[in-house]
Each structure stands twice: as structure tokens, then as C-alpha cells.
Amino acid sequence: VSATMTDLVKVMFELKSLFDKYAGKDGDPSSLSKPELAQLLQIDSTKDEVSTKDGTIFHQESQLMDKFFSDLDSDKDGVVNFQEFVVLVATLCTLMLTNTYFQSGNC
Numbered sequence: 001v002s003a004t005m006t007d008l009v010k011v012m013f014e015l016k017s018l019f020d021k022y023a024g025k026d027g028d029p030s031s032l033s034k035p036e037l038a039q040l041l042q043i044d045s046t047k048d049e050v051s052t053k054d055g056t057i058f059h060q061e062s063q064l065m066d067k068f069f070s071d072l073d074s075d076k077d078g079v080v081n082f083q084e085f086v087v088l089v090a091t092l093c094t095l096m097l098t099n100t101y102f103q104s105g106n107c
């Protein structure tokens with residue numbers, strides 16, 4: 001196994017443990033509901049912002065959160081499973097790279 005592959009596995013384990021931490025909150029540990037996703041993303045529903053601990057990624061109105069969630073829920077079963085969550089992470093990384101590439105460069 002190459003070093004890159006080992007690092008990739010580590011990242012996947014970290015993503016899975018983050019997913020598990022939030023996915024178990026409302027009973028079903030195999031999927032994220034919309035409130036769980038909002039908690040994971042640290043969305044304050046009183047503000048029209050989506051942010052991470054690294055800073056604000058983008059501004060949006062709460063109704064766009066619904067669209068965001070349904071975009072993620074590619075099999076339309078009302079929840080986001082781990083596979084769909086990985087797509088979310090990739091999307092957020094792309095946004096961060098696009099917006100703050102020259103400021104941080106880590107993602």
C-alpha cells in the first residue's frame with residue numbers, strides 16, 4: 001500500500017467518524033437527516049450563512065438549504081447516507097478551493 005493510499009484511508013476514516021458522530025443523533029446511524037446535516041455544518045438557522053470552523057463558505061437563504069439537501073440526496077430517500085456525504089465534502093472542498101485558494105490552500 002502506497003503512502004498516498006494510506007493517507008486516503010486515514011481521511012476516509014476521519015470522514016466516517018465525523019459522519020457517525022452526527023448521523024446517530026436521531027436514531028438512524030446510517031444516514032444524516034436534514035437537522036443532523038445542519039448541525040454537522042454548524043448552520044445557524046437565524047442567519048443566511050453556511051459556515052465551517054474555517055470560516056464562512058457561502059451565503060444562502062434557508063430555503064436554499066432545502067435545495068442543497070435535496071441535491072445531496074441523490075437517491076431521494078429523504079436522508080443523506082455516507083456515500084452522498086462524501087459528495088458533499090468534495091463539493092465543499094471545491095468551494096473552499098475556489099474561494100480561498102490563495103489564502104489557505106489546504107483542503
Ligand SMILES: [Ca+2]
Pocket residue numbers: 072073074075076077078079080081084
Ligand atoms: Ca439519500
